[in-house]
Amino acid sequence: MNRRLCSALGLLATMAAANAQAATNAFSYPDFSNIAGLNLLGSAVQTGNTLRLTNTATLQTGWFWHTTAMPIVNGFDTTFTFRVTPGAGLAEGFAMVIQNDPAGPSATGGQIWGMGYGVGSNNSPGIRNSVAIELDTYLDGFLSDTSNNEVTVHTRGANGNNENEVYSIGRSTPPQSFSNAQLHTLRVVYVPGLLEVFYDGGATPVVSTNYDFVTGGSYLTGANAPGANLANGTAYIGFCATTGANNFLTERVEIASWDWSSTPFNDPCYNGTLGADTLTVNGGSGGFSRRVELSTYQPFSIELADPPAFGPAAPYVLFASLAPQPGALGTSLGFGSACFPVLPAGATELVLADTIGLFPALLPGAPTPHAFAIPPGVVTFPIDLTLQAVTFASAAPLSLGITNAVEVSFAASPAPTIQSVSPLSAAPGSTVTITGANFVPGLQLTVNGAPVAATSVTSTSVTFAYPNNLNCDSQLSLTMPDGQAVTASINPTPTITNTLLGSGAAAGNAVFIVQGTGFSPSTTVTIGGAPALILNAGATVISMRTPPGTPGVAPVVLTTPGGCTATTSYTYQ
Numbered sequence: 001m002n003r004r005l006c007s008a009l010g011l012l013a014t015m016a017a018a019n020a021q022a023a024t025n026a027f028s029y030p031d032f033s034n035i036a037g038l039n040l041l042g043s044a045v046q047t048g049n050t051l052r053l054t055n056t057a058t059l060q061t062g063w064f065w066h067t068t069a070m071p072i073v074n075g076f077d078t079t080f081t082f083r084v085t086p087g088a089g090l091a092e093g094f095a096m097v098i099q100n101d102p103a104g105p106s107a108t109g110g111q112i113w114g115m116g117y118g119v120g121s122n123n124s125p126g127i128r129n130s131v132a133i134e135l136d137t138y139l140d141g142f143l144s145d146t147s148n149n150e151v152t153v154h155t156r157g158a159n160g161n162n163e164n165e166v167y168s169i170g171r172s173t174p175p176q177s178f179s180n181a182q183l184h185t186l187r188v189v190y191v192p193g194l195l196e197v198f199y200d201g202g203a204t205p206v207v208s209t210n211y212d213f214v215t216g217g218s219y220l221t222g223a224n225a226p227g228a229n230l231a232n233g234t235a236y237i238g239f240c241a242t243t244g245a246n247n248f249l250t251e252r253v254e255i256a257s258w259d260w261s262s263t264p265f266n267d268p269c270y271n272g273t274l275g276a277d278t279l280t281v282n283g284g285s286g287g288f289s290r291r292v293e294l295s296t297y298q299p300f301s302i303e304l305a306d307p308p309a310f311g312p313a314a315p316y317v318l319f320a321s322l323a324p325q326p327g328a329l330g331t332s333l334g335f336g337s338a339c340f341p342v343l344p345a346g347a348t349e350l351v352l353a354d355t356i357g358l359f360p361a362l363l364p365g366a367p368t369p370h371a372f373a374i375p376p377g378v379v380t381f382p383i384d385l386t387l388q389a390v391t392f393a394s395a396a397p398l399s400l401g402i403t404n405a406v407e408v409s410f411a412a413s414p415a416p417t418i419q420s421v422s423p424l425s426a427a428p429g430s431t432v433t434i435t436g437a438n439f440v441p442g443l444q445l446t447v448n449g450a451p452v453a454a455t456s457v458t459s460t461s462v463t464f465a466y467p468n469n470l471n472c473d474s475q476l477s478l479t480m481p482d483g484q485a486v487t488a489s490i491n492p493t494p495t496i497t498n499t500l501l502g503s504g505a506a507a508g509n510a511v512f513i514v515q516g517t518g519f520s521p522s523t524t525v526t527i528g529g530a531p532a533l534i535l536n537a538g539a540t541v542i543s544m545r546t547p548p549g550t551p552g553v554a555p556v557v558l559t560t561p562g563g564c565t566a567t568t569s570y571t572y573q
């Protein structure tokens with residue numbers, strides 16, 4: 001069975017690569033005569049067909065948020081029109097904010113120079129998990145502003161955002177004023193790894209910064225800027241603005257229209273038709289990305305739970321595909337849409353299991369709930385699969401349904417590393433611990449080429465019993481199932497590099513210290529053939545009290561538990 005599955009996967013790996021149709025999540029406010037789906041806070045009000053964040057009055061702070069979190073991390077394109085009308089003067093500006101603050105669509109931030117998203121005069125913690133595209137209309141020197149007509153992008157990742165320019169990942173001063181009571185347009189485009197801001201329809205962005213909402217980027221200072229820490233890859237989007245504390249530090253900020261389009265994480269077919277995630281891999285459905293990442297050569301499991309409305313013992317056909325193609329022939333079924341052709345199956349599809357009896361299958365199955373335990377060594381090369389099943393949605397009336405889909409990506413494990421072996425030398429049968437990284441189940445442990453049974457294996461440690469009759473300067477090796485290996489020394493011959501207090505009374509009981517390498521706990525020392533009293537034995541230092549001796553130079557023999565020795569001398573007086 002496993003050979004058949006390996007062979008089938010290997011054949012499919014040479015076939016066409018996957019492709020998926022893009023879809024978007026979007027909303028549009030051609031104007032704000034209707035503000036359904038928005039949450040207005042502070043001084044924000046609807047005025048005719050616009051949303052006014054601040055008026056030409058002191059100490060105004062306004063916010064409004066779209067109340068549905070939108071997908072962010074796969075990309076978005078948003079355009080809004082705005083008008084900034086000076087009062088007696090100008091201050092402070094406004095920002096479009098993308099955030100996943102715990103307060104969600106009720107998030108608020110700092111007043112006056114905080115512009116509604118940062119710290120501000122009220123010492124707000126700032127809006128967390130956010131990126132702010134700020135249009136600053138007042139030059140605050142203490143914030144390191146560069147102009148009073150500044151477009152700048154700020155983030156502090158999971159921490160509360162901050163209006164100080166030290167937290168800018170990109171900024172510029174457009175040649176045209178955006179605070180002249182005229183209607184202007186700003187477009188913000190994000191593709192993973194690149195955020196760009198366009199002003200008044202210009203073909204060249206006024207700000208272009210290499211920033212990724214997941215992995216982050218760099219501040220203009222050169223320091224690392226964190227990712228936005230967006231749970232589930234989604235965020236709330238909205239606007240905020242503030243005015244100053246003096247009558248001449250005021251302005252009216254209005255948003256006149258707003259369009260948003262974001263690239264979703266995957267096609268809606270990934271949700272299935274059952275209303276719950278009944279298909280899982282290693283117990284997970286892949287989160288918002290519907291993607292589970294596994295290592296080659298490792299065991300894994302595929303689980304099918306009961307369809308909620310059908311209950312136990314639901315039959316099914318479980319498919320796997322290397323080329324998900326929503327909309328392709330066989331995808332759209334009378335009871336829903338699968339993520340790839342299933343009836344009939346396409347050229348890049350496999351039938352993994354069939355308890356209905358329609359197709360020959362690679363794995364024996366049983367009605368739900370059922371788990372397929374795939375042993376190690378079945379998937380031996382990097383490959384991406386998409387899994388989905390056709391099953392029964394309900395028993396009364398009897399109807400068919402489609403499970404959620406899960407993308408499974410197999411990649412080679414990272415190279416193993418060894419940080420330490422402790423103890424390096426020990427009595428036979430003693431427990432030895434190898435500490436490191438990227439160890440995997442099924443690894444092979446050898447000492448001088450001879451297999452040694454591991455007593456436990458985790459991703460960061462391997463334990464085994466110290467072998468009998470181990471030669472000095474032996475080598476142990478850990479070989480992962482994919483052939484990656486790492487070696488280290490064990491039972492080394494100790495070396496003595498220095499001694500302290502190397503002479504003492506013939507009556508003994510003097511402190512003597514030996515420094516070097518390759519020492520171990522339970523190391524013994526003789527001076528002139530008589531055992532010394534060990535006070536402490538570490539990897540590089542052994543301290544002891546001398547036995548009685550005869551005046552003159554006496555040989556010192558240091559012996560590790562594995563029987564390896566080093567010599568020096570001690571002088572009795």
